[in-house]
Amino acid sequence: MHDYVTSLFTTFMAFFAIMNPFANLPVFLSLTKKTSKEKRNEIASKACINAFFIVAVFMFGGNYIFNIFGLTIEALRITGGIIIFYIGFEMLLTQSSKVQSNDTDNIDIGIAISPLAIPILAGPGTIVTAINLTADQPIKHVATVALMFAGICLLTYLTFRSATYFYEKLGENLIQVISKLMGLILAVIGMAMLIGGIKEAFNIS
Template identity: 50%
Template sequence: MDNLITFSITVFTGFFAITNPISNLTVFLSLTQGEDKATKQDINKRANFIAFIIVTVFIILGKYIFELFNISIPAFKITGGILIFFIGFEMLQSKKSNVKNIKNVDEDENIAVSPLAIPILAGPGTIVTAMNFVANAAPLKIFLVIAIFGFMSVLTYITFSLSNFVVRMVGNNVISVIGKIMGLIIAIIGTGMVIQGIKISFNLITQ
């Protein structure tokens, strides 16, 4: 039981750091600027639902993807860890992807799907993090990962719904600081994945 609790806390921390709903609410506001409240809520709902479906598919089919492309768990952990580390490093350096800096979005484009659901909410970092948690995991842990990401999707939905209020109360400077803290956590998670992958490669720990 203690192992499951520790695992759940680790998964929640990883998802919270990589999805970072507090930091991403400013992105949501910029992408939905000028839309009425009903439209914003519709975009919010669809974006989080689509992100949940995408990540869930990768969680469930992760092992089959490994087998199909003959990907070893150590190689995935090391590569994924490096990718996640650089995502966290860029957040620490206050660098934002071009997607998050979009100022003008084509009105014909469904922003709930892109860029909001993909890649902001369900980007490579989120998918890699999710698949890392379920790599060689028991069915119960796979279910826990899906449930925790589902909870994160609900939390993100609520945060986006309160985006205007949160920005007024907290301020952009505090949100920026939170983003840097999340970046540090993400970098640490990535480093841990690399170390774990190396240990598994040299049989220093059991899988």
């Protein structure tokens, strides 16, 4: 029983470390600053649900997916790095990124799926962690890992819901500053992911 609880805790912390909902809160806040409270909560919900199902697919069939389409983790890292760098570069240099919109009917589609669900929440690191924790394991173990990841997604959703509180307290000017800073950080993260993927693909030490 003790080993089982330890395993659950280790799994939960592994996902928590790689997703880090609190670190992603400023990014979420920057991407949704032009939306209403209701729409922001809807985006948070859809992003977390989408992230869960994306990672769950890889938990239950990741190896098959990679083999069928000839995909590699390195390619996933490179692609995710390019996407994150592009988003961050736009946030850093422009008043409003193209992933942000005043059209509240469509903004959830553009942001909840990408970049929030993938590659920010369900990024290469999260997918690799999920595959490593479930590879060659019985279905009961895979279901348990999925349950732990669902808990992280729930925690992320609750954290994102608090973005409205921070938005009201910080004000528009400070949000703009945070947006630029997060753009820089996202660009750096994306570039680091891209470089890491290239190094792994070409076995560069």
